[in-house]
Amino acid sequence: MPFFGFKGGIHPQYNKSATSGCAVERLAVKAGDIVSIPLSQHIGAPAKAVVTKGQQVKKGELIAEAAGFISSPVHSSVTGKVLGIASVIHPMAGRVEGISIEAECDDEDFVPAPDTETFQKAVQAAGITGLGGASFPSHVKLSPPKEVDTLLINGAECEPYLTCDHRMMIERSLDIVKGAVLIQKNLKIKNLIIAIEKNKPASIALFRKMEKEYGFELIPLDVKYPQGGEKQLIKACTDRIVPEGKLPLEVGVIVHNVGTAAAVYDAVEHKKPLFERVVTVTGAVRNPKNLLVPIGTPISRLIEECGGFIGVPRKIVMGGPMMGLAVSSMETPVIKGTSGILVYRQEDLPDLKQTPCIRCGRCVDACPMALVPSAMDRYVVREMYEALEEYHVMNCIECGCCTYVCPARRTLASGFRTSKRHILRMIKEREANNA
Ligand code: SF4
Ligand code: SF4
Structure with missing residues (x-):
């Protein structure tokens, strides 16, 4: 089949060389390590815990069952003891219910599905x-x-x-x-x-x-x-x-x-349950790596495994620089969707001081969804959500291309991301009123 390509898009600096040659290393679990496993690991209904505080669990053992069709079970990523079922940090949702487990050994076996x-x-x-x-x-x-x-x-x-x-x-x-x-x-x-x-x-x-x-x-x-x-x-x-x-x-x-x-x-x-994943740890860390990490491991443990920070960290992003989300705590756990941990120092960050739009049209050319980010930005500033809906903001994939090319440093994509949440609530209310 020929290659058809797509309209828009950008060519950022890829910066992959620090880890592209790094073979995946398994993060060894130490007795006393604590994993915090959110029950919301996926889109859909959170899983329901099936373990209790103090219970011994093995790596791969079911600890939370799916709560419906659009839901997925969760398995222990270590062998150890359940410390509790309580609110844990979630990289996207703030805090959610989760299961904390203290590891007792570095078990290489797992309980099969x-x-x-x-x-x-x-x-x-x-x-x-x-x-x-x-x-x-x-x-x-x-x-x-x-x-x-x-x-x-x-x-x-x-x-x-x-x-x-x-x-x-x-x-x-x-x-x-x-x-x-x-x-x-x-x-x-x-x-x-x-x-x-x-x-x-x-x-x-x-x-x-x-x-x-x-x-x-x-x-x-x-x-x-x-x-x-x-x-x-x-x-x-x-x-x-x-x-x-x-x-x-x-x-x-x-x-x-x-x-x-x-x-x-x-x-x-x-029959291997999904209890670990490969995560790229890069940016301002001493030894950037690709690590095979038990789900629920805090970022702090990954940074330690990579030799610590270089300089003073200013921003830590879970995911990539374009679509990843900044985290506020080093205790934020790796979840099934975590592909990377990226550390920035102040000197690595661009000057983000916004100035008014100069109507250059670069964001329009860069948008791979054929949207008009400059016009949508004007409605974001005024919180005009109905108008944003008419401008098809719900079709925005939050790729950040518009933000990347904007000479006025408008924080376009993050404004669209927040607005989409408001509009989703609006749509739900509208549907409830019409029901
Ligand atoms: S973030 Fe949204 S509006 Fe901006 S370029 Fe990507 S799809 Fe287009
Ligand atoms: S790229 Fe920035 S300055 Fe240029 S039209 Fe878009 S929002 Fe305005």
């Missing part, structure tokens, strides 16, 4: 959620209510600094392919595409060798941010456009991240 009747149930039982950041329960995506003809495996990793997917593609390429083929076969999907940005030639070479044997098509992607956005990736690889407010299913496509494909393989072939 239970036998299930179907592929989808095996994925749900292992607590698999999207590892690319959105954290949607994977079994839901794998139960499409309509026909899908294309499975797209996302190896773009277009966010600067992050290299966790790249290392997965180097070190677990066969497992990713096998996971993808498992999904393809179980869902009877005709086309399997694995898409990787061209700035990862070593990954591309590995997958190229397996292309014929496993019957997929490898698409090397032009390097442009946000190439890994679902809608941008679908447009670039299939020339299909997902309609506003709709899911990729609408155009017959399912997208899964490379890490999720490997997790599906682990769940089906090894």
Whole structure:
């Protein structure tokens, strides 16, 4: 298939060299380490705790069950004792209910997930959620209510600094392919595409060798941010456009991240629950690394493992610099959707003093969703949410391209993110009034 590309986007400094050559290292658990595992690890209903304070648990053991179809179970990431079920820090939601566990040893074994009747149930039982950041329960995506003809495996990793997917593609390429083929076969999907940005030639070479044997098509992607956005990736690889407010299913496509494909393989072939993930730790730390981390581990432990800070940290971001979120506490735990920890010092941060819009139009050219950020910004400032809705702000994917190119340093994307929350509440109220 030809490469169709997508409109807009930017070419930021990628800054991946500090960790792109760093093989994944397992973060060893020490007796006395405490993990805090939020019960909201995913989009949908939080899981319900099934353990009690003081209970002994093993790594991989179920500690919270799914609370409905759009929900995913949670498993212990260490062997140890439950300290309590209480409010814990969540990187996106402030504080949520969670389970704290004190590790007693560095257990290499895990409790396998239970036998299930179907592929989808095996994925749900292992607590698999999207590892690319959105954290949607994977079994839901794998139960499409309509026909899908294309499975797209996302190896773009277009966010600067992050290299966790790249290392997965180097070190677990066969497992990713096998996971993808498992999904393809179980869902009877005709086309399997694995898409990787061209700035990862070593990954591309590995997958190229397996292309014929496993019957997929490898698409090397032009390097442009946000190439890994679902809608941008679908447009670039299939020339299909997902309609506003709709899911990729609408155009017959399912997208899964490379890490999720490997997790599906682990769940089906090894009954391994999702209790750990690879996280890139980079920026102003002494030894940047890619670490395999138990879910619930606090950021402070990752920083310690990387030799501590260089200089004085000013801002710590969970995720990449474009779409990641700043955290306010070093005790914030790694969750299933955490791809990176990025540390900035004051001198690494740009001057963010805003000035009035000069109507240069750069944000309009950069927007990959064909929105008009400069006009939307005027409504954000005035808190005019109905007008923002008319300007299709709900279609904003919060990629940050507009903010990146703005010479007036308008904090465009963060304004749209906050406004979307207001509008969602407005829509819910409207629906309740009309019910
Ligand atoms: S953050 Fe939203 S408005 Fe800005 S470029 Fe991205 S999609 Fe467009
Ligand atoms: S890039 Fe900034 S200054 Fe230029 S039109 Fe957009 S908001 Fe205005």
